[in-house]
Structure formats: structure tokens, C-alpha cells
Amino acid sequence: MPAAPNRRAVAVILLVPLIVTLSLWAFSWPAARIAPRDLPVGVAGAAPVADQLQSRFEQREGAFEIHRYADEAAARAAIEDRVVYGAVVVTGKGPQLLTASAASPVVAQLLTEAVKASAPAGTAIPVTDVVAAPGADPRGAALGASLLPLALAGVAAGALVTVMGLRGARAAVTLAGASALVGIAATAIAHSWLGVVTGDWWTEAGVIGLTVLAIASAVGGLAALVGPKGIGAGALLMVLLGNSFSGVTSAPQLLPEPVGLIGQWLPPGAGGSLLRSVAFFDGAAAGGAALTLAAWSAVGLAAVLAGACRRPEPGAPAAPSAARREPALSS
The missing domain is CATH 3.40.1710.10 (abc type-2 transporter like domain)
Structure with missing residues (x-):
């Protein structure tokens, strides 16, 4: 059996348990240590x-x-x-x-x-x-469960842009357009159908779209700068840490320190806090979370644009080019 396949097999055997261990730590440890902290x-x-x-x-x-x-x-x-x-x-x-x-x-x-x-x-x-949760979601379960699909949508958008070979301004516009449509679709489900958020419809759609854009641009920006392996790094950061440290299902002040603070610096946690503010509190205390999402989006899109100047690695998806016309055959 060739040496290279053997090394790949060993890598898979070691990598899968490592990912499972990290996932259990990221999701189970904060949940098992919930208690008030300041x-x-x-x-x-x-x-x-x-x-x-x-x-x-x-x-x-x-x-x-x-x-x-x-x-x-x-x-x-x-x-x-x-x-x-x-x-x-x-x-x-x-x-x-x-x-x-x-x-x-x-x-x-x-x-x-x-x-x-x-x-x-x-x-x-x-x-x-004083400010009651909506009757359709009195325990906040649906709102908490909505965060993971949004994180996955952002990761998927960043990954697809990379895999399809979109670069520069075209990639940035694609990420922004996809995020806006996700915001509209998600608000139609969460607000109009399920009734789990009850604020201004378009403001909620904007918050969800901005959350997805912050995640998608971070993943796409990492991939544009370091290659396809940036997709994996972005996914681990946004889904494994961002989702589990967000505190959406409880509160940031109930998570172990400094997990709650780190979660609010990442797009999933900031997006969850901002959505609560606009959905139930008329935008109160929304400034910090909005600034966090805007910063992630700006830096991510800047990385996407900067990556267009980077020479693609061998084997990386290339941007589509115009097909060359074959010369006509003469009889």
C-alpha cells in the first residue's frame, strides 16, 4: 500500500476524534457551567x-x-x-x-x-x-435554534464563492446579495410564519442579512487570502466557537468567563444580541453588536477584494475565462 494513502488514512483517524472532542468541549462545557456572572x-x-x-x-x-x-x-x-x-x-x-x-x-x-x-x-x-417573550416562543427555543442555520448559511456562502472561483468585486457583490436574500427569507419564516420575532420586519431582515454577511465575508476573506483551507478555519471559528459561545439560548453573563465576552465579539453572538434588541426592545442597546457585525463585514469584504490580487495556488479553483474560439477548418 503506497505511503501517501497510509498517511492520509492516519490523518483521518486522528482528525475525526479531535474534531468531535473540540465540538463536545465547545458546546457542552459552557452549557454545563451556566451560572450568573456579573x-x-x-x-x-x-x-x-x-x-x-x-x-x-x-x-x-x-x-x-x-x-x-x-x-x-x-x-x-x-x-x-x-x-x-x-x-x-x-x-x-x-x-x-x-x-x-x-x-x-x-x-x-x-x-x-x-x-x-x-x-x-x-x-x-x-x-x-415587563418585556415578555412572544407567545409563539415563550422559552426562546426557536430563536436560539435559528442561530445555527444562519451560521451555516454564512459559511456555505463563503465556501461556494471560493469553490466557484469568484474573486474580487464579483465575489463581494455575490456575498452581499446572497446575505440579503437570506435575511428576507429567514424573516419571512421567523416573523411572518412562526411569529418568534415581533419587531419591525425590514429591520429584522437587515439584522439577519448583516449577520450572515459578517460570517460569509469572514469565511470568503480567509479563503481568498490563504486558499481553500481558509474555509475550514472560518467554519470552525463561526460554527464551533461562534455558535456555542453566543449565549443566545441563555445569556452571555451566564457562560463561563471569558466565553460570554468572546461570543459577543463573534458574528453569531453579536447577531443574536442585535436581533433581540430590534425584535423586542425597539433597538435598545444595539450599538455595540451592530458595530461588531459591521466591522467583521468590512474586514471580510476587504480581504475578499485583496485576495483578487493574490496569485491562485496550484489546484485552487480558477475564475472562469472566456472560451477560446477554434480556427475554422478549411477544406
Whole structure:
């Protein structure tokens, strides 16, 4: 048996378990370590009861980031602006809890359980969902599940542009056009059919399209600069790390550090956060995520354009050229 096929066989035998191990680590480890880490929570009301509530949160060192507010109205405004995930409000009838299941159903449930567990036995804690998740997706399962198809769509677009030999401006326009159509198609399904997002239709389509473009241009840009192997590197970055570190199914502040922060620097995590903002919070706290997606798109498209000046490697797909005309045969 030739040596080269033997080496390829050994490479496959070693590579497949390695990929599986990395996948299990990336997806299972953050999920198994979900817990609040500097989770923004509000406490509203006058001292000394509000001070006692704050001290109870602070007993769990590093778990919560406490924001103090004068009254319930200020706490509600902070929730609607995505400054905090929820707030405990001191009233004349006792404490009440304000949550936002649209921001994260997991956090809303966690806060409800934590506040009720710390209250004296037999004390009823009223819970008000200030920004509720849509009735079609109360647990956020559909929204979380939509992120992986978008990541795969972006990777597929970048890979197809490379495999089909498109380069330079033609490749960039193709990536932008495909991403825009994905945004329209995905919004038609998620908004018009399933009803799992409820914001402005075209804004949601733009966010989804921008998310796909950031992923697609990153994959296409890597492939344009380093060759077809850039497709694999881009896929691992966007799907293996970007999707599993996104925090869309829970919250970035529930993931182990620095996983939550890294996830928000990658397009899948930034896209998920931006989609929540425009779908449920009228665009509140959307600036950082929008800037992240725009930066990935700009750098990726610049790499695609720069790759057009690079000489193709031997065996790499070549751009289609005009067929040469054969000279006519004379009798």
C-alpha cells in the first residue's frame, strides 16, 4: 500500500476524534457551567429594605452586578433599555420582581427562583414580565435554534464563492446579495410564519442579512487570502466557537468567563444580541453588536477584494475565462 494513502488514512483517524472532542468541549462545557456572572440586576426603592435586598444579592460574590434605582418606573425603564435583566422593587406591600423574558427566559426564571428562595417562608412575591417573550416562543427555543442555520448559511456562502472561483468585486457583490436574500427569507419564516420575532420586519431582515454577511465575508476573506483551507478555519471559528459561545439560548453573563465576552465579539453572538434588541426592545442597546457585525463585514469584504490580487495556488479553483474560439477548418 503506497505511503501517501497510509498517511492520509492516519490523518483521518486522528482528525475525526479531535474534531468531535473540540465540538463536545465547545458546546457542552459552557452549557454545563451556566451560572450568573456579573449579571446586571436592579434594586429599586428606599432604604433600609432596599439595602437589605442589595446585600442579599451581594452575598453571592461575583454573581450579580447591582444597579440602584429610585422607584419602579426607573427600574422598568432600565429593563426596557436593556441595562438590567430584571429588578426587585420595594413597595409598601412588600417586594415585587420585574423580569424581561424577551431578554432571556433562562435569566427570568433564575431571578424568580432566587428572589423567592431568599424571601421569608410563606411570602408571596408578585412577578411582572415587563418585556415578555412572544407567545409563539415563550422559552426562546426557536430563536436560539435559528442561530445555527444562519451560521451555516454564512459559511456555505463563503465556501461556494471560493469553490466557484469568484474573486474580487464579483465575489463581494455575490456575498452581499446572497446575505440579503437570506435575511428576507429567514424573516419571512421567523416573523411572518412562526411569529418568534415581533419587531419591525425590514429591520429584522437587515439584522439577519448583516449577520450572515459578517460570517460569509469572514469565511470568503480567509479563503481568498490563504486558499481553500481558509474555509475550514472560518467554519470552525463561526460554527464551533461562534455558535456555542453566543449565549443566545441563555445569556452571555451566564457562560463561563471569558466565553460570554468572546461570543459577543463573534458574528453569531453579536447577531443574536442585535436581533433581540430590534425584535423586542425597539433597538435598545444595539450599538455595540451592530458595530461588531459591521466591522467583521468590512474586514471580510476587504480581504475578499485583496485576495483578487493574490496569485491562485496550484489546484485552487480558477475564475472562469472566456472560451477560446477554434480556427475554422478549411477544406
